[in-house]
Amino acid sequence: MEAEFVKAPIEVYRYDPGTDRAPRYDRFELELAPHTPVLTALLKIRSDLDPSLTMRYSCRSSICGSCAMVINSKSRLACQTPVGPELERHGRIVIDPMRNMPVLRDLVVEMGGFWGNYRKLEPHLVENPDRPLPEGKTSSMSPEEVDRFKETPRCIACGACYSACPAVEHDAEFPGPMSLAKLYRFVVDPRDGAHRERLLKIQTGGLWLCMRCHLCTEACPKDVRPSERIRDLKEMAIRLQGATEHGSKHAIGFKDNIREKGVLNEFKLVRQTYNSLEMLAQVPQGLKIRRKKPELTQTPKAIEGLAEVEKLYQILDDEPGDSP
């Protein structure tokens, strides 16, 4: 099992906000077997080269969630990322702290906001009056009910998804992919009695700020697929109470809109999303678009083969979806 060693240039973000004027990168040269995890490389640096490098780590087997960081621009677990493929692809390994969280020092970030967003969604079982927990016995759950958890029980709350998420970066209201995946876990739990309240609350609690870029799903080291669970939550929310605010109105509007002509009517989509008063606020933006891309403000013509589009819609209409 002896592997050949390769040269591994590693550049690590260093910053102590209390004493350093600006962040810097320290460069270390190691000789490592290609399958060596980045975490092991960092521990080697700490042990042999610079014990002052600080970071979080514990289990080294991708179950405690401590060592999430940005490795060659991707948010992931250091213990689960071997150096070989990184060196092949990038020639070096650049390590930064997670994004969307303030740096405490070096690779350690302040995760208070991350945990706070999670706790805000009240992640605990609320007893279901329609299905009370049996006294002195465990409850029963059908295989179908168990399947609905999908991969959410695997979540280790490492924060990689939160670090990768542009919606978190842009909007303080967005609870983050992990929190929503956790919320989903409660919404589908047959033992939980707060399905409706959870969905109603999240409809206006940031659910629709997710822009479906799927970077969270790409980042997740445990294949929890948060973006797909966010999609499920959106579907369930709409089924529960229809389109009630911008995000869901936009989604429903989008769907109905394309059905008409087979192509998006941008101008109409604005009306489908906003009420008259809110539309006023969109006027400056509308004028700008009219000046730069006048074709977008005109009603498009129906495409050829509109009937084919309609067939697709009918298939989708017949498809049974998840309901809470």
Added chain:
Amino acid sequence: MHRHDVVVVGAGLAGQRAALAAVEAGRDVAIVSKLHPLRSHSGAAQGGINAAVGAEDSVDTHIYDTVKGSDYLGDQDAIEFFCREAGPTVVEMEHFGTIFSRGSDGNLARRPFGGQGFPRTIYAADRTGLALLQALYERLGTESFTLYEEWDLTRIVVQDRRVQGIVAFDRRHGDFAGIAAKSVVVATGPAGRIYGRTTNAHSCTGDGIAAAYHAGAQLKDMEFVQFHPTALLESGILITEGARGEGGILKNVGGERFMSRYAPHVLDLASRDVVSRAIWTEVKEGRGFPGGYVHLELMHLGRERIESRLQEICDFCRNFAGVDPVTEPIPIMPGQHYMMGGIGTNIRGETNIAGLFAAGEAACVSIHGANRLGGNSLLETLVFGKQAGNAAAAYSDRAAPTDISEEVVEGESRAVHAMTDRKEGEEPQHLRTEMQATMDELVGIYRQPQELLEAQRRIGALKLRFASVRVVDRSSVYNINLTDALETGHMIDLAEVIVAGAIARTESRGAHARVDFPKRDDANWMKHTLARFTPDGPELSYAPVAFTRWEPKERVY
């Protein structure tokens, strides 16, 4: 200074369960932990939690299996209590929201585990610890308590044989504080990192055990160290016993299912000490693969079963060993896994110091005796976490207020900063590496008297060298180099106790296998080892084992 009724140190399953019990009893509770609760090593437990709930199974059989597994060193009254609590504990955790694996009938699934007569290990795929930790954290989150997150414990303060509280510092800015408490519960987990080859997390450094030892608490049965048979060859990452519970088998270089020679009745599912010794012997006698290891084969179970029930194991093997268990055998060797010993307690979690309690792997009740059965440790954290929390709450209700003086806090701060102020001295990580190599080489699965004496000499020397340890990092913010030093000091102290107990115990029992005394010696050694701190090293004494219904017999699997 901070002040609470009950301070729980450690936020894994035992610590959180203790905190929940104390909060429910109406106390002002704080948890102090060097890790966020969800980062605790409890979350790494894979295989499951035992409860004799099957129709064919019985609590008595669970008790008997645990007594036999302990090689008759477990206290039978404690084991009886423990096994009776198993059913209600699992029900409670299920009601808290734990997502367990289930059978097609909708009820909790069970798998067979080593050394047990029935499939009684309830599980959540191969991440049972994580499932329990999440549910308990979620449940505890509905209560009101104070969390000192990422604080390092430096001292448990005891005056006139009564707990006063603790001294700790906030890793985020390095400030020391006294946290006065009427009751302190130590639930800081094991010290597995005393060994280099261990399944334990880097954080398992026995901080609370060492602090309790220094404060005058008795440590019990520390020489009993469990080696898990199946740790990944290079990294030492745990491959759950559940892999053999699902039907995995061990093979040597000749392709022989060698366990048939060591445990003809139950084969690969013999007790852990038995399987670890068998693997060790195979390799030692030249029947291992080149480089010294054996194979764990799962391939015959089929892709579907492996990937659904052993999902994390698949990931571990693929990510950390470059092996696909669906198509290839897994290279494994035993690794340090569990400490049967710990802070001596009774079944209420009480120690020999008033106001000091302990639970979980940091404690030794003792229910595991000389060898723990798989599936009993998760159960222990919850059963005895609750016990300790209740006892700590009750004690704090009748105890007088406590206090920690500024001088004590400043004294701690000075002692710790002496390490960062030093211009010369050895770095903690190097002392740690030497300690680990010593323990791996000389205090392993089989123990030789000369090797134990050599280990004692080396650990003694490390202890002296540690007195002038130097912490290079001088920052006050998140200085884990300082944490390295504190942890290393704790582990050297505990290594000394392990070695002393192992030298003294001239018999083989459970996980303690002396080559010069290969037999169990009930006439002389049916007793617990107790170790008390003195500046010159541990002072050993012995205490009787509690018996109820089971007479000692020879262990055959």
